[in-house]
Amino acid sequence: MSEHRKDTILLRGIGVSPGIVIGRAYVVDSRVPDTVKYCHIDESATDEEIKRFEQALNTSKEQLERIKSRLKEEGRGKEHIAIIDAYLMILGDQMLIDETKRLIKEKKMNAEWALKEVLRDIVELFDSMDDRYFKERSQDIEHIVDRIIMNLAGHKRTSITEIDEPSIIVAHELSPTDTAQMSRTKVLAFLTDVGGKTSHTAIMARSLEIPAVVGLEDVTRKVRTGDTVIVDGLTGAVIINPSKSVIDVYKRRSQRYEQYNRMLHHYKDMPAETLDGRRIRLLGNIEIAEEINSLLEHGAEGIGLYRSEFLYLNRKNLPTEEEHLAAYSYVARLMSPKPVVIRTLDLGGDKFIPMEPSAEINPAMGLRAIRFCFKRPDIFKTQLRAILRASKEGNIKIMFPMISGIEEIRRAKAYLEEAKEELKKEGKRFDPNIKVGVMIEVPSAALIADLLAKEVDFFSIGTNDLLQYSLAIDRVNEHVAYLYEPFHPAVLRMIKGVVDSARKYGIEVSVCGEMAGEIEHALIFIGLGIEQLSMNATSLLKVKRLIRSINYSDAREITEKVLEFSTAMEVEGFVASRLKEFYKEEFWSVY
Ligand code: PEP
Ligand code: MG
Numbered sequence: 001m002s003e004h005r006k007d008t009i010l011l012r013g014i015g016v017s018p019g020i021v022i023g024r025a026y027v028v029d030s031r032v033p034d035t036v037k038y039c040h041i042d043e044s045a046t047d048e049e050i051k052r053f054e055q056a057l058n059t060s061k062e063q064l065e066r067i068k069s070r071l072k073e074e075g076r077g078k079e080h081i082a083i084i085d086a087y088l089m090i091l092g093d094q095m096l097i098d099e100t101k102r103l104i105k106e107k108k109m110n111a112e113w114a115l116k117e118v119l120r121d122i123v124e125l126f127d128s129m130d131d132r133y134f135k136e137r138s139q140d141i142e143h144i145v146d147r148i149i150m151n152l153a154g155h156k157r158t159s160i161t162e163i164d165e166p167s168i169i170v171a172h173e174l175s176p177t178d179t180a181q182m183s184r185t186k187v188l189a190f191l192t193d194v195g196g197k198t199s200h201t202a203i204m205a206r207s208l209e210i211p212a213v214v215g216l217e218d219v220t221r222k223v224r225t226g227d228t229v230i231v232d233g234l235t236g237a238v239i240i241n242p243s244k245s246v247i248d249v250y251k252r253r254s255q256r257y258e259q260y261n262r263m264l265h266h267y268k269d270m271p272a273e274t275l276d277g278r279r280i281r282l283l284g285n286i287e288i289a290e291e292i293n294s295l296l297e298h299g300a301e302g303i304g305l306y307r308s309e310f311l312y313l314n315r316k317n318l319p320t321e322e323e324h325l326a327a328y329s330y331v332a333r334l335m336s337p338k339p340v341v342i343r344t345l346d347l348g349g350d351k352f353i354p355m356e357p358s359a360e361i362n363p364a365m366g367l368r369a370i371r372f373c374f375k376r377p378d379i380f381k382t383q384l385r386a387i388l389r390a391s392k393e394g395n396i397k398i399m400f401p402m403i404s405g406i407e408e409i410r411r412a413k414a415y416l417e418e419a420k421e422e423l424k425k426e427g428k429r430f431d432p433n434i435k436v437g438v439m440i441e442v443p444s445a446a447l448i449a450d451l452l453a454k455e456v457d458f459f460s461i462g463t464n465d466l467l468q469y470s471l472a473i474d475r476v477n478e479h480v481a482y483l484y485e486p487f488h489p490a491v492l493r494m495i496k497g498v499v500d501s502a503r504k505y506g507i508e509v510s511v512c513g514e515m516a517g518e519i520e521h522a523l524i525f526i527g528l529g530i531e532q533l534s535m536n537a538t539s540l541l542k543v544k545r546l547i548r549s550i551n552y553s554d555a556r557e558i559t560e561k562v563l564e565f566s567t568a569m570e571v572e573g574f575v576a577s578r579l580k581e582f583y584k585e586e587f588w589s590v591y
Contacts (some may be wrong), residue, residue, distance in 0.1 A: 278552035510532035
C-alpha cells in the first residue's frame with residue numbers, strides 16, 4: 001500500500017448541524033463489496049478455503065461479542081442485546097455453515113460465492129412463505145452474510161458502537177437509526193458522502209447537538225482513520241490534515257461560536273415577544289424522550305412535534321401498547337401543563353424498521369406515514385390507544401402526518417374514535433376532548449387547507465416535506481440539494497394560503513419543519529401571522545432573540561414585500577439585508 005499523503009484537503013458539503021470540531025477521523029466502512037466474484041478452487045485448496053471461511057465466521061462472532069459486551073457496559077436496553085443474540089444464533093446455524101462448506105468442497109467454489117449461493121436459497125425459501133416473521137429473519141441472515149463476506153475480504157467491519165475514543169465519524173451514509181445510537185461523548189461530529197439538509201439523519205444530528213456535514217460525495221475516499229480533521233457544521237467546510245495555522249484559526253472561531261451560544265443563553269427565561277408586544281410561542285421538536293432536558297434548557301414552551309416513529313427504530317420487535325404508554329406518559333408528565341403534540345407513526349421515506357421491510361422503488365412517495373398506518377391498522381390502533389391513555393397525564397394533542405386529502409383525515413379520525421370506544425368499554429381513562437391536528441406537508445393538503453380546516457383543531461406546516469414534494473427534490477439526495485429553496489415563491493404562496501385558511505376557520509397554525517428554526521424564515525412566518533413555531537432545541541434561543549429584536553409591524557411589511565418577488569434569490573437577498581438592520585453584530589457577520 002502506498003504511503004498515505006498528509007496534504008491538506010479542503011472539502012465543502014452541506015453543513016447540517018452547527019458547531020466547530022477538530023479531532024481524529026474514524027472511518028466507518030459500512031459498505032459491503034457489492035460484487036462478490038466467482039473463483040474456481042483447486043481440489044487441493046478446498047480445505048484451505050474452508051479454513052478461511054471458518055476464520056471469517058470466528059472473526060464475525062468475536063466482533064458481535066465485543067459489540068454485545070459494549071452495549072451491556074453502556075447499559076443499553078435488552079432489545080439491543082437481543083438483536084446481537086439473534087445474529088450470533090444465525091452465525092452458529094449448522095445449515096448455513098454445512099451447506100457453505102459442502103459447496104466449497106463439492107463444487108470447488110470460493111467461500112464468498114458459496115455463501116451467497118446458500119443465502120440466495122434461504123431468502124428464496126423464506127420469501128416464498130410470504131410471512132412477515134420469516135422475511136424479517138431473512139434480512140438478519142443477509143446482514144450476517146454481509147459481515148462474513150467483509151471479513152473474508154479482510155475488511156474490518158467497523159461500526160459506530162465499536163469506537164473507543166472520541167472521534168469524527170466518516171461514513172458513506174448513516175441512517176437515522178445509526179445517528180440515534182450516537183453518544184455525544186464518543187462522536188465529536190460526523191461526515192457523510194450522501195445526504196441533504198432535511199434528511200432525518202441531519203435532523204437527528206441537530207437534536208443531539210452533534211456537528212455534521214453531509215453530501216460531501218467522496219469524503220470516505222479522501223480521509224483515513226487517524227487523520228486530523230476540522231469540521232465546521234455551520235458552513236459545511238471540512239479540512240483534512242490542516243496546518244497548525246489553520247487549526248489556530250478554527251480554534252478561535254470555535255471560541256467565538258461558544259461565546260455566541262453563551263450570549264444566547266441570556267434569552268432563556270425571557271418571553272418570545274416582539275418589540276411592539278406580539279407574543280410568539282416557541283416549542284420544540286423531539287425524536288426521543290431524552291431530548292426533553294435539552295428543550296427545557298433552551299426554554300421550550302412545549303413540544304410541537306414528537307416524531308414518535310423513533311420509538312420503533314433500533315429494536316427488533318414492535319413496541320407494545322404499554323411501551324408506547326410509558327414513553328408518552330413520561331413526556332406528558334415532564335412537560336405538563338405545557339402542550340405535547342404527538343405525531344403518529346411516520347415510517348417510510350428515509351426511516352425503516354426491520355420488522356416491516358420495504359422494497360419500494362420510491363419510498364418517499366410510497367407507503368409512508370398515514371398510508372402505512374392504514375395498511376397496518378393493528379400497529380396504528382396500538383399507538384392511538386396508547387396516546388389516548390397517556391392524554392390523562394398532561395396536555396397531549398395528536399397529529400396525523402402526510403395527509404393528502406379529506407378522506408384520509410376522516411379515516412384517521414375514525415380509527416381514533418374506534419380506539420376511544422374500545423377504551424371506554426374497557427374502563428380506561430383518557431381525555432375525550434383531545435385536540436386533533438394534521439401536518440400540512442403534501443401540496444394537495446396545502447391547497448385544500450380551507451376544507452381541511454373544518455375537520456381538525458390545528459395545522460402544523462411540515463416544510464421539509466412540503467418542499468420535497470412541491471419542488472420535487474428528494475430530501476436525502478445531495479445532487480438536488482441545490483434546489484432546496486425555502487423562499488421559492490411557490491412555497492411562500494402555499495404557506496400563506498394555509499395560514500389564511502386557518503385564520504378564516506379559527507384554528508391554530510404552526511410550523512414544525514426545519515425552516516421554523518432559521519431566523520430568516522422565522523421572520524417571514526411571523527410576518528404572515530403565525531404565532532407558534534416548533535424547532536430543534538438548539539435553534540430556540542436564536543429565534544427568540546430574533547423575535548425580541550423586531551417589531552411585528554416590520555415583519556409584516558417585509559413579508560408583504562417578499563410575496564411580490566419572483567425568485568427565491570431575490571427574497572433571500574432582501575431578507576438578509578433587512579435582517580442586518582436588526583442585528584448589528586450577528587454571529588454570521590463576524591464569522
Ligand atoms: C416536515 O416534513 O417538515 C416535518 C416536520 O416532518 P419530518 O421532517 O419528520 O418529515
Ligand atoms: Mg414530514
